[in-house]
Amino acid sequence: MTAASRQNKLVLEGLSKRYGAFTALEPTSLSVDDGEFLTLLGPSGSGKTTLLQMISGLTEPSEGKLWVDGEDWTFRPVNQRGMGLVFQHYALFPHMTVAENVAFPLQMRKLPQAELRSRVDETLKKVQLDAFAHRFPKELSGGQQQRVALARCFVFRPRLILMDEPLGALDKALRENMQMEIRRLHKEYGTTVVYVTHDQEEALVMSDRICVMNHAKVEQLGAPHRIYADPETLFAATFIGHSNVLTGKRLSMDDRTAVIRTPSGDFRGAYTARDRGTEKVALIVRPEQMRLGPPPDGEYDGVTGRLNDLVYVGADTRLLVSLPDSTEIMLRHDPATGAMPAIGDQVAVHWAKSAARIVS
Ligand SMILES: Nc1ncnc2c1ncn2[C@@H]1O[C@H](COP(=O)(O)OP(=O)(O)OP(=O)(O)O)[C@@H](O)[C@H]1O
Ligand SMILES: [Mg+2]
The missing domain is CATH 3.40.50.300 (P-loop containing nucleotide triphosphate hydrolases)
Incomplete structure (x- = not known):
């Protein structure tokens, strides 16, 4: 002080x-x-x-x-x-x-x-x-x-x-x-x-x-x-706004980002100042950072899952997608930007690695 x-x-x-x-x-x-x-x-x-x-x-x-x-x-x-x-x-x-x-x-x-x-x-x-x-x-x-x-x-x-x-x-x-x-x-x-x-x-x-x-x-x-x-903990990420959370194990880390292995794949995200280097971590991606379709290039990560539900909320539609390990993710989809999949379809979802955060 x-x-x-x-x-x-x-x-x-x-x-x-x-x-x-x-x-x-x-x-x-x-x-x-x-x-x-x-x-x-x-x-x-x-x-x-x-x-x-x-x-x-x-x-x-x-x-x-x-x-x-x-x-x-x-x-x-x-x-x-x-x-x-x-x-x-x-x-x-x-x-x-x-x-x-x-x-x-x-x-x-x-x-x-x-x-x-x-x-x-x-x-x-x-x-x-x-x-x-x-x-x-x-x-x-x-x-x-x-x-x-x-x-x-x-x-x-x-x-x-x-x-x-x-x-x-x-x-x-x-x-x-x-x-x-x-x-x-x-x-x-x-x-x-x-x-x-x-x-x-x-x-x-x-x-x-x-x-x-x-x-x-x-x-x-x-x-x-x-x-x-930039939520620093899993609690902060889930208490403020909606977060998609993929849990897994830390595979590696460099000076700014880490790679997490989840049942749906290996993903990269920026870790926070609070990171204690634990093995058990979670990947956080906000719904508005997720898009339909496979990752366009190496700057993106993605998953595939089953479209479970569509919820209409005014301007956009919320898609609930369940991954093979039954983790559910939510994304927003503007129908003007592409065809709307149907419930039960297999869908690909991607996000920019730079938009993902890793919290321990
Ligand atoms: N006089 C007291 N004696 C013993 N325990 C107390 C006392 N006052 C508060 N606590 C405990 O301290 C903890 C924190 O209480 P506090 O009232 O600060 O919570 P809060 O965040 O304001 O919760 P809420 O949103 O319900 O008002 C609680 O577990 C409460 O039971
Ligand atoms: Mg109180």
Whole structure:
């Protein structure tokens, strides 16, 4: 840890959490830039809330350090952190109106009355709730209540906002709407946000970077397109977007690529920085990198299998092909680019070696 890296908005240095013999979070180090939107993404029980709660001060770490704006905040009390918190169950004050709920954090900070009013008005407008200022929470829909919770968080312009599945209780349409709203508020105020979700689409839509978590560990941290294009682990490859996975044994490796032997053939792919050189590996090829037909030249690899199913999804069709060892692969086919095979046909499928990744 250098002095320079402590200049980031938020730095975690080997932060971990144990409950007795159980590890809820392995020692974790990462940093978040000022104004960045970082999403913790992972399945239930992977340690997302644990990590977020340690940043908030609601949970004390077992080991490690937490730096905010270059200051050691590891043991700073939660009420001295001044972070904005939004959780799945938006705990609004039921006896206060919308405007009073939103004004609350400003009253705590003893803002002059005039400024308080104008800030509350401005923030309610931003979440399109200005017409609801005098209603009580129970007179609002779930989505409206969650917008009040967002307004109450953004209104005091916290330097850091932590959100734990804030849209989990909303239906799909409202959730997508609110995703855009949060993204817009984040951009407008330039706030740093650490956001928790187990919904990969939500993470892809909202984040500057995604921290993929599994089994109390960070699997990969990077920009959404980087994780999609260059997954470092089998878990990251299958958790974000669809991956075709061919498993087998490593035959050889050079300084950048490796060859894997699978029941369907030997294939080449780029391995990742995380590669530990294990024998058991998997080849990852995204569906949109696969095409029908035999490999045109030595730059491509391919397989043949039986077309099991065709699924029409708007512009293109998804083909499900089962290989002789019963591994199923999925590819997209644009009917305009060639004849559509029939279910039961033997089909050849190819992909560029440069599009394949090998993960261990
Ligand atoms: N107070 C506690 N005592 C013991 N174990 C705990 C405690 N809090 C959390 N855990 C365990 O730590 C692990 C990580 O929990 P955490 O709440 O961080 O998961 P999560 O990724 O947020 O999951 P979800 O998506 O379900 O919210 C879980 O196995 C959980 O049971
Ligand atoms: Mg959680």
